[in-house]
Amino acid sequence: MHTSYVLRRLLQIIPLFLAVMVLVFTLVHLIPGDPVSTLLGDRATPDIVARANKELGLDKPLLVQFGLFVNQLLHGNLGESINLKIPVLRLIGERLPVTLFLTVYAAVLGVAMAVPLAMLAAVRRNTWVDAVIRAVFQVGLSLPVFYVALQLLTLLGARLGWFPIGGYGENFGEHLFHLFLPALTLGLNLAAILVRTLRNSIIEVLTAEYVDFARAKGLRGSVIMTRHVLRNALIATVTLLGLNIGALIGGAVITETVFAIPGVGRLMVDAIFGRDYPVIQGLTLMFALIVSLVFLATDLIHARLDPRAELS
Amino acid sequence: MTAPLLKVRDLNVRIPTPGGVLHAVRGVNFDLMPGEMLGLVGESGSGKSVTLRSLIRLHRPPIQMTGTVEYGGKNLLDSSESKLRDVRGGRISMIFQEPMSALNPVLTVGEQIGENLREHKGLRGKAAQDRAAELLDLTGIPSPRARLADYPHQFSGGMRQRAMIAIALASEPQLLLADEPTTALDVTIQDQILRLLLRLREEMHMSVILVTHDLGVVAQTCDRVAVMYGGRLVETAGVNDLFHAPKHAYTLGLMRSLPGAGEHRRPLQPIPGGPPDLRSLPPGCPFAPRCEYVTDDCRVGEPPLLEVAPGRFSACVHYSELPALKSTPEEVGV
Ligand SMILES: Nc1ncnc2c1ncn2[C@@H]1O[C@H](COP(=O)(O)OP(=O)(O)OP(=O)(O)O)[C@@H](O)[C@H]1O
Numbered sequence: 001m002h003t004s005y006v007l008r009r010l011l012q013i014i015p016l017f018l019a020v021m022v023l024v025f026t027l028v029h030l031i032p033g034d035p036v037s038t039l040l041g042d043r044a045t046p047d048i049v050a051r052a053n054k055e056l057g058l059d060k061p062l063l064v065q066f067g068l069f070v071n072q073l074l075h076g077n078l079g080e081s082i083n084l085k086i087p088v089l090r091l092i093g094e095r096l097p098v099t100l101f102l103t104v105y106a107a108v109l110g111v112a113m114a115v116p117l118a119m120l121a122a123v124r125r126n127t128w129v130d131a132v133i134r135a136v137f138q139v140g141l142s143l144p145v146f147y148v149a150l151q152l153l154t155l156l157g158a159r160l161g162w163f164p165i166g167g168y169g170e171n172f173g174e175h176l177f178h179l180f181l182p183a184l185t186l187g188l189n190l191a192a193i194l195v196r197t198l199r200n201s202i203i204e205v206l207t208a209e210y211v212d213f214a215r216a217k218g219l220r221g222s223v224i225m226t227r228h229v230l231r232n233a234l235i236a237t238v239t240l241l242g243l244n245i246g247a248l249i250g251g252a253v254i255t256e257t258v259f260a261i262p263g264v265g266r267l268m269v270d271a272i273f274g275r276d277y278p279v280i281q282g283l284t285l286m287f288a289l290i291v292s293l294v295f296l297a298t299d300l301i302h303a304r305l306d307p308r309a310e311l312s
Numbered sequence: 313m314t315a316p317l318l319k320v321r322d323l324n325v326r327i328p329t330p331g332g333v334l335h336a337v338r339g340v341n342f343d344l345m346p347g348e349m350l351g352l353v354g355e356s357g358s359g360k361s362v363t364l365r366s367l368i369r370l371h372r373p374p375i376q377m378t379g380t381v382e383y384g385g386k387n388l389l390d391s392s393e394s395k396l397r398d399v400r401g402g403r404i405s406m407i408f409q410e411p412m413s414a415l416n417p418v419l420t421v422g423e424q425i426g427e428n429l430r431e432h433k434g435l436r437g438k439a440a441q442d443r444a445a446e447l448l449d450l451t452g453i454p455s456p457r458a459r460l461a462d463y464p465h466q467f468s469g470g471m472r473q474r475a476m477i478a479i480a481l482a483s484e485p486q487l488l489l490a491d492e493p494t495t496a497l498d499v500t501i502q503d504q505i506l507r508l509l510l511r512l513r514e515e516m517h518m519s520v521i522l523v524t525h526d527l528g529v530v531a532q533t534c535d536r537v538a539v540m541y542g543g544r545l546v547e548t549a550g551v552n553d554l555f556h557a558p559k560h561a562y563t564l565g566l567m568r569s570l571p572g573a574g575e576h577r578r579p580l581q582p583i584p585g586g587p588p589d590l591r592s593l594p595p596g597c598p599f600a601p602r603c604e605y606v607t608d609d610c611r612v613g614e615p616p617l618l619e620v621a622p623g624r625f626s627a628c629v630h631y632s633e634l635p636a637l638k639s640t641p642e643e644v645g646v
């Protein structure tokens with residue numbers, strides 16, 4: 001229905017892309033060290049280093065390198081990993097589904113925790129129930145992701161042995177099982193952010209006249225809560241959720257490392273340590289694209305939920 | 313004599329506020345007969361809306377409601393939630409003062425009518441759609457079927473008011489509580505809506521409590537009037553009696569502040585002063601500080617609402633000294 005709007009938004013991604021390209025190219029080359037010395041180690045002679053650099057095109061001036069990079073990109077080619085000798089696009093194709101699975105899984109868990117708890121906290125506002133829910137998530141929010149990941153890993157994974165401590169599995173069921181702890185880690189973090197906002201907007205919506213009008217219509221409490229209250233309260237929360245999917249993907253970098261999951265997050269960490277310029281650049285562009293698409297989807301969902309919202 | 317449909321006794325509503333407890337409704341008593349249209353009038357802040365909401369126990373804690381609202385042999389103020397749900401929106405419907413904020417912005421008008429039909433009439437799907445369109449049509453909304461899919465913000469003010477009426481009437485209630493259904497509207501639309509209410513009352517044999525601060529509206533539509541001041545009823549009377557000879561100084565003041573009412577060609581006289589502070593009322597008649605008939609007797613204790621003539625109740629110490637007016641409801645009605 002909003003075809004022209006969607007097209008316009010997609011076109012807006014192009015300048016963003018250019019900016020990200022310049023930024024990431026600059027940043028990558030600012031990282032101390034270079035791929036060749038990282039790859040070859042200290043014992044490589046200057047001669048070998050020079051030859052390797054020439055082979056990889058790293059001896060050319062930065063501006064020329066940038067031009068080549070952009071040219072490649074225009075041909076739909078992200079280059080080849082220096083360390084793995086695999087095209088970056090293929091690497092992404094292999095690893096991205098894992099990360100997307102993890103992200104969606106985490107988002108689902110996060111929302112599934114946040115919505116009922118926020119409702120409970122809002123209905124029982126200013127009681128001990130509310131206080132406990134808020135306190136728990138406040139603490140959860142202040143704990144770093146890697147710490148929560150390690151705790152869950154140690155307790156539920158290593159000590160109790162309920163869940164595997166790493167890997168991805170072969171099929172959907174195994175994915176769910178293997179990724180449960182990392183998804184829970186990220187989901188808890190997301191839930192902590194959502195609970196607070198959602199609780200407050202539910203409390204605000206509960207005072208709205210239309211809630212009293214719904215009561216005056218003799219509707220059941222559960223109907224009022226879901227149809228009238230939650231739908232309105234979610235409007236504000238969807239935007240927040242969209243903004244945090246970006247953070248969730250960022251969090252995936254850490255969780256994938258801790259839980260040894262073969263996703264793009266791990267790939268990124270490896271690429272940075274290996275100064276694998278093409279991979280870093282390709283992944284960053286991919287992240288930018290995903291985040292842009294998520295924001296677009298958020299706006300579309302927001303417009304769906306709130307009929308008053310004008311897409312512009 | 314037929315039994316009243318609704319019997320309200322010693323209704324009190326107390327609203328805790330940061331500045332102290334606000335006693336918004338203070339011992340209200342009245343009966344409503346089947347098929348009767350009762351006007352509840354009074355200036356802004358006199359407690360009309362708060363009273364109306366408490367009739368179906370709509371206030372939520374920490375707001376406190378006490379007294380009895382007897383309907384169908386039961387006190388609605390201490391009925392269980394599930395019993396109350398049948399009454400609310402089923403046998404007693406309510407139209408809120410502000411249709412813009414009372415309609416849910418994210419549900420279509422059709423969905424909001426449909427909810428009532430499902431809850432109280434057991435209608436779903438196509439049958440509910442058809443009935444919803446019929447109701448919109450009944451309230452005078454053009455091309456009703458197409459408008460079912462609209463959201464409230466796509467309606468004009470007058471149409472939103474009509475949509476609210478359609479929602480309230482969906483269950484074919486015995487009693488309609490209408491809180492200023494016309495105040496926000498221009499005169500032509502106001503007139504149409506009032507006529508609509510009158511017609512529906514005839515067709516559906518409903519009783520109506522019509523809240524308004526416009527005596528003209530009362531004159532045009534109601535059988536009986538209850539005048540509210542400072543959280544209390546200060547006078548109740550048949551419409552004709554009230555307009556001929558008000559028995560409370562406040563009612564007299566209200567009439568004199570009406571264009572076209574009172575002694576002819578008399579300039580408009582707004583009542584001096586403002587409404588009383590319901591958090592700390594002085595002893596005696598709450599209207600005393602603004603009253604031109606005030607004497608020391610008015611300040612000793614709050615005068616109770618007494619029957620001063622057959623069918624007429626007044627809480628005014630000086631009811632017998634008030635001048636009769638030559639106005640008739642027709643003159644007052646716009
Ligand atoms: N939820 C609330 N919290 C605090 N005070 C309230 C609340 N609702 C009503 N009041 C107060 O109660 C008193 C009566 O209010 P009410 O809404 O019944 O007036 P009204 O007669 O309907 O006036 P209007 O003609 O302006 O609608 C007012 O002083 C108002 O400020």
Ligand SMILES: [Mg+2]
Nearest residue numbers: 360361362409
């Ligand atoms: Mg009001």
